[in-house]
Amino acid sequence: MPTATPSLGLPYLAASQAQKHVTLNESLRVLEALVQLSVASATDALSGAPDEGLCQIVPVGATGDGAGHDSEIAAYLDGAWQFHSPQEGWRAWVRDTGIEMVYDGAAWVEVPNATTSSQLGINASADGTNRLVVSSPAALFNHDGNGHQLKINKASAGDTASLLFQTDFSGRAEFGLAGDDAFRVKVSPDGSSWYDSLAADPDSGRISFPAGLASPPPAENLLLNGDFAINQRGFAGGSLGATVYGMDRWRGGAGGCSVTPTAAGVQLVSGNFQQVLELDLEAGATLVVSFESGDTSSLTVSCFGATGTLLSTGGRHYAVFTVPGSPPARTDLTFSGSGDIAKVKLEHGAWPTPWAPRAPELEFLACAAYFEQRNTGTAASSPFAMGVASASAQFSTFISYLPKRDFPSVTFSGAFHLLGLGITNDDIDTISAFAQTLTGMEVRIALLETLTVGQAGLLRSQGVASAYIAIDAELHGL
Numbered sequence: 001m002p003t004a005t006p007s008l009g010l011p012y013l014a015a016s017q018a019q020k021h022v023t024l025n026e027s028l029r030v031l032e033a034l035v036q037l038s039v040a041s042a043t044d045a046l047s048g049a050p051d052e053g054l055c056q057i058v059p060v061g062a063t064g065d066g067a068g069h070d071s072e073i074a075a076y077l078d079g080a081w082q083f084h085s086p087q088e089g090w091r092a093w094v095r096d097t098g099i100e101m102v103y104d105g106a107a108w109v110e111v112p113n114a115t116t117s118s119q120l121g122i123n124a125s126a127d128g129t130n131r132l133v134v135s136s137p138a139a140l141f142n143h144d145g146n147g148h149q150l151k152i153n154k155a156s157a158g159d160t161a162s163l164l165f166q167t168d169f170s171g172r173a174e175f176g177l178a179g180d181d182a183f184r185v186k187v188s189p190d191g192s193s194w195y196d197s198l199a200a201d202p203d204s205g206r207i208s209f210p211a212g213l214a215s216p217p218p219a220e221n222l223l224l225n226g227d228f229a230i231n232q233r234g235f236a237g238g239s240l241g242a243t244v245y246g247m248d249r250w251r252g253g254a255g256g257c258s259v260t261p262t263a264a265g266v267q268l269v270s271g272n273f274q275q276v277l278e279l280d281l282e283a284g285a286t287l288v289v290s291f292e293s294g295d296t297s298s299l300t301v302s303c304f305g306a307t308g309t310l311l312s313t314g315g316r317h318y319a320v321f322t323v324p325g326s327p328p329a330r331t332d333l334t335f336s337g338s339g340d341i342a343k344v345k346l347e348h349g350a351w352p353t354p355w356a357p358r359a360p361e362l363e364f365l366a367c368a369a370y371f372e373q374r375n376t377g378t379a380a381s382s383p384f385a386m387g388v389a390s391a392s393a394q395f396s397t398f399i400s401y402l403p404k405r406d407f408p409s410v411t412f413s414g415a416f417h418l419l420g421l422g423i424t425n426d427d428i429d430t431i432s433a434f435a436q437t438l439t440g441m442e443v444r445i446a447l448l449e450t451l452t453v454g455q456a457g458l459l460r461s462q463g464v465a466s467a468y469i470a471i472d473a474e475l476h477g478l
């Protein structure tokens with residue numbers, strides 16, 4: 001038969017025991033020490049002569065009176081220390097720290113409470129770094145009347161206040177204030193290499209995408225005829241001298257170039273191929289030029305006097321440029337070397353957006369502000385304008401054209417005649433343009449024949465498909 005209780009170790013009274021009061025008093029002394037357990041300390045060493053009835057937890061590694069009694073309950077009774085071994089689940093209030101502790105079978109640990117716990121684990125174990133741990137399918141932070149805020153505070157700008165998302169305890173995504181006061185979203189494939197996806201400037205609120213956009217919405221193209229589809233001059237490929245135009249808005253750069261049209265765009269065989277730009281740009285602005293190509297190994301692209309590094313993403317190659325401190329009113333975008341070039345785009349920002357062509361009629365109108373060719377060779381006898389004999393040997397008419405960016409120069413090429421007057425190209429001495437405006441000009445034809453003043457006629461090409469009038473407001477001076 002057991003001689004003591006299994007939990008507190010209270011001695012039993014034996015049958016026919018003499019001096020039963022001794023055994024009973026011993027049990028009362030144990031109850032006095034352990035029931036409603038309140039200890040003075042869990043860290044102090046045992047003093048030699050404390051107050052009668054004082055209890056405390058013997059700290060691990062104790063010396064002196066507590067040596068060999070780590071984690072036991074020490075009670076000072078009748079001038080001596082008595083020791084009691086705790087069992088798992090025993091609790092004690094520790095008066096010098098104001099916390100409750102529980103014995104977990106190996107050591108005394110703090111019992112979390114609702115207001116002052118230094119660690120709390122809900123269905124999990126907290127530690128010195130993760131002082132609050134929740135293991136649960138979900139967690140709810142609900143309002144209490146109106147709204148609800150989750151506040152994450154940091155000590156200084158260089159510290160971190162963020163939410164971290166992990167896979168198998170390895171970081172994969174993070175957002176918040178990480179290392180500065182810009183709000184950032186960043187991701188990682190392995191928990192070691194991190195890429196900033198989004199950054200919000202705290203001073204301006206402006207959003208940037210440091211790693212770029214995979215599929216951003218198309219932005220306005222600052223170039224014209226980026227797909228080389230408008231070709232009023234009928235350029236069929238070959239050599240272009242310096243400042244000599246081929247497809248609309250595109251010309252030979254310094255030293256000229258050799259260009260071959262392709263189904264997708266052009267192939268720059270050699271040299272410099274460029275478009276002159278008229279742009280109102282802000283100093284310090286960022287621009288990106290992008291294009292499609294099957295071969296960029298020997299291609300370079302330059303703008304504002306700087307050559308960009310060709311990068312690649314989503315099937316498009318691109319280079320980024322910064323507008324200088326004193327932006328020029330005009331500059332050129334130049335491709336040099338050799339390689340395929342298609343769907344060229346220049347836009348604001350540091351990341352290229354998808355190619356998006358303008359409507360063909362709008363692209364033509366924009367190109368025509370720089371150059372317009374009347375009669376592109378599609379008709380053998382194209383009419384130009386009605387007019388009259390303004391003098392005995394002169395025919396005059398007025399020809400309107402699409403609005404130009406500046407007063408144009410005019411070139412007449414091929415054979416002309418005056419329908420109704422019997423005047424053929426052999427009878428024409430000179431054809432000249434006068435008083436050009438942004439939308440029209442007077443045309444005077446000096447004749448080798450005599451007419452009656454006031455006679456009416458129609459100026460048209462003389463059965464030659466190549467006859468044309470070129471109205472040119474291009475930027476030839478750069």
